Amino acid sequence: MLDIQSSPRPALPVARPAPLQPESPSVAAGRPRGPGLASRLLLLTIGFALLAQVLIFVPRLAAVHDNWLRGRLAAANTAALVFAASPDGTLPKDLAKKILDSVGAMTIALKTSDTHRLLAVAEMPPVVSDFYDLRDPSLTEGVRAAVGALFAPKNAVLRVIGPAPMERAFLELTLDETPLTAEMWRFTRTFLSIVMTISAVVVLVIWASIWVMVLRPVRRLTSNIVAFGERPQDAARIIAPSGSRDEIGHAEQALAAMQTALSQELGQKKRLAELGLAVAKINHDLRNMLTAAQLISDRLATIPDPLAIRLAPRLVATLDRAIAFCQETLTYGAAVEKAPLRRRIGLRDVIQQAIEASGEREHDRVSFDIDVSETFEIFVDPEHLLRVIENLNRNAIQALAQFGPSSGRPAAIRYAATRAGGGALIEVCDTGPGFPPHLARRIFEPFHLSTREGGSGLGLAIAADLTDRNGGTIALAPRQPDDFYCGARFQITLPTPREGSV
Numbered sequence: 001m002l003d004i005q006s007s008p009r010p011a012l013p014v015a016r017p018a019p020l021q022p023e024s025p026s027v028a029a030g031r032p033r034g035p036g037l038a039s040r041l042l043l044l045t046i047g048f049a050l051l052a053q054v055l056i057f058v059p060r061l062a063a064v065h066d067n068w069l070r071g072r073l074a075a076a077n078t079a080a081l082v083f084a085a086s087p088d089g090t091l092p093k094d095l096a097k098k099i100l101d102s103v104g105a106m107t108i109a110l111k112t113s114d115t116h117r118l119l120a121v122a123e124m125p126p127v128v129s130d131f132y133d134l135r136d137p138s139l140t141e142g143v144r145a146a147v148g149a150l151f152a153p154k155n156a157v158l159r160v161i162g163p164a165p166m167e168r169a170f171l172e173l174t175l176d177e178t179p180l181t182a183e184m185w186r187f188t189r190t191f192l193s194i195v196m197t198i199s200a201v202v203v204l205v206i207w208a209s210i211w212v213m214v215l216r217p218v219r220r221l222t223s224n225i226v227a228f229g230e231r232p233q234d235a236a237r238i239i240a241p242s243g244s245r246d247e248i249g250h251a252e253q254a255l256a257a258m259q260t261a262l263s264q265e266l267g268q269k270k271r272l273a274e275l276g277l278a279v280a281k282i283n284h285d286l287r288n289m290l291t292a293a294q295l296i297s298d299r300l301a302t303i304p305d306p307l308a309i310r311l312a313p314r315l316v317a318t319l320d321r322a323i324a325f326c327q328e329t330l331t332y333g334a335a336v337e338k339a340p341l342r343r344r345i346g347l348r349d350v351i352q353q354a355i356e357a358s359g360e361r362e363h364d365r366v367s368f369d370i371d372v373s374e375t376f377e378i379f380v381d382p383e384h385l386l387r388v389i390e391n392l393n394r395n396a397i398q399a400l401a402q403f404g405p406s407s408g409r410p411a412a413i414r415y416a417a418t419r420a421g422g423g424a425l426i427e428v429c430d431t432g433p434g435f436p437p438h439l440a441r442r443i444f445e446p447f448h449l450s451t452r453e454g455g456s457g458l459g460l461a462i463a464a465d466l467t468d469r470n471g472g473t474i475a476l477a478p479r480q481p482d483d484f485y486c487g488a489r490f491q492i493t494l495p496t497p498r499e500g501s502v
Helices: 023-029 037-087 094-105 139-150 177-230 247-302 308-332 347-357 382-403 459-469
Strands: 105-112 116-121 130-133 157-161 169-174 343-346 367-371 377-380 412-420 423-430 474-475 491-497
Touching: 023 412, 037 094, 037 105, 037 116, 037 139, 037 157, 037 169, 037 177, 094 105, 094 116, 094 343, 130 139, 139 177, 139 474, 157 177, 157 347, 177 247, 308 412, 343 347, 343 412, 347 382, 377 382, 377 491, 382 412, 382 459, 382 491, 459 474
Parallel strands: 130 157, 367 412
Antiparallel strands: 105 116, 105 169, 157 169, 343 377, 412 423, 423 491, 474 491
16 A cells, blocks of 8 residues: 555745746856947047147247237337437437337347446346347247246346347347236237037047947947857847958958858757757656556556556556657657647546556665645646656655655655745655755756766756746755755645635
């Protein structure tokens, strides 16, 4: 007799652990990033424009400085001729003051190699703060004097020496530098307003041209490469060449050809991998089905009693499942996968079928506790759910047989179900050793591990795939050492029936 118990137990907790999420390949994109190519190019263009303005402005400022001083020197030359034409070389004080005001000078002196003659002077001789020679200035001296005059303090006095109209003579003027400073600042404001406007327009035109012809196509290339690298098997992410005939257009065509070839190659390799995985899955489940059929057929052959009449339909159904799997092997090569045929079914009947398929010998070693109501219904493909329960049941039986139960507990497997979050929460747990922490994260990966030597490591991968195809999830819940069933604890969520409730 099967040792199947039905006992009232506390309801399972509604909360369940969230499925493990694979790490996104986009996490690497969180590395620190600097300014983009467009920003750096814009800053570089602005920097060169400012440098060009400085190179133009400084000589122009020196020229304004020289021209202003030469204008004053020309007026002083005229005054010197007037003083030279006077009978005694002197002029009335009022006339001398007018001449000084017209020149803008404080003193005018005529010098030769032998003499120094003061032609006109203000009432208080000024204290000179700077000196500049206009006879043969260099560019460096002109720039230095212009910058000095631009930032000269208020009421500073400048002594200027320049050629005189007389032979072998030169003029020496002392000037208030304030009007010169004001003139240079006026020129600076005018120059900067004009040049900055022109430079801004030129910079924007140049940068816009570079953006349209270079930066935008390069950014499109970069974005496509990043997007294609995340999912190279997605043919929709292959770049569409713009048709440009320049170097970037050629690069787009080459990239499109490379991505197309890579996508096709990855698709072929993925298809081969999926085909290999499908064959392994089919072989795994077909072996289990034929084993169950063999157990039932052996029992029918040795026990000539009414039990054979009850088991005969099960034998036929199991063999039909094996035949259907063989047919799926053929259809998979044509990329046709069997879709789940979901309907309302009783969960307890499916669990009992999975337990009976495990074999009569296992019932003497393992206790099966079904804590599921007879009226508990779910909306799922019954064939898929049966395979899921069989795989979980088989793994638990093999783990108990190989490692034994934990802490002296009896070998037992429990099946329970509750309503949770608008769906059904099914729990399959045992008293075995459970999974080591370092392996628990990857137990649903194909070929990762097996509960026994020689196993394929596909049972849990098949269970996860079938659960997902029926709109549900499966997860390994944390161990609860204080619970009687402290081994592996699997929690499955599946949809409830579309109509009605239990």
